Amino acid sequence: MPKLAANITMMFNELPFLARIQASAQAGFKAVEFLFPYDFDAQDIAAELKRHGLKNVLFNTPPGDWDAGERGIAALPGRSDEFRAGVAQAIAYAQALGTPNIHAMAGLLPAGADVDQCRATFIDNLEYAARQCAAHQINVLIEPINQRDMPGYFLSLQDQAHAIRQAVNQPNLKVQMDFYHAQIMEGDIAMTFRKFQPHVGHIQIAGVPERHEPDTGEVNYAYLFQLLDELGYDGWVGCEYRPAHGTVPGLGWMPKLLDPKK
Secondary structure, three states, X not given: OOEXXXXXXXXXXXXXXXXXXXXXXXXXXXXXXXXXXXXXXXXXXXXXHHHHOOEEEEEEOOOOOHHHXXXXXXXXXXXXXXXXXXXXXXXXXXXXXXXXXXXXXXXXXXXXXXXXXXXXXHHHHHHHHHHHHHOOOOEEEEOOXXXXXXXXXXXXXXXXXXXXXXXXXXXXXXXXEEHHHHHHHOOOHHHHHHHHHHHEEEEEEOOEOOOOOOOOEOOOHHHHHHHHHHXXXXXXXXXXXOOOOOOHHHXXXXXXXXXXXX
């Protein structure tokens, strides 16, 4: 049975951020993930996690100026000092929260960018991040994101991500495989996961195409959950979807997909 983590950036938005941790526990989740923790004191988040017996399994490095439209800086030439400072900040939060995985967002390609230069920058920054994180037993993740939701994002295909992983050649660099993004960009989720499973550090799910609950849309998550069990995947599955009509009313998918025999 897959281990599910609530993505409390998208889920439980009816509540303030810290209150979403308690709501996740009450809904039956054993872990949470979120995009960014940096607007909150790490000790406040850690206290809520401890109070409700939850793990934090993933968050992102600082993304640059998110409000201005930036979506990461790891592949942007000229931003390496800023990226490295962000890695240090992320490690400090991960240590406080006991977080095993940090996602380094690549960023949007600038107009007229030299793609080869961006790739080289990404590899150099990931090598640095992986070395820094390895000292604290933290994995660095990279995630292909679909071009419909995030046009111009540097990383969008599984093969591309794993080629970069191989170029970096650090054992704690893994790929975050979001089945929602993978289905939109290339499909063939099951066979792609089989191919790359040893190097997949985290999975995320959502219904396709609307990004609502995973029991809606074109992806057969009951089949994919059985596949994860069959292949012995022991990582977390992040529920990164937008509830269609409120978080709690939409959670009926969980028992249906986790135990389809019921």
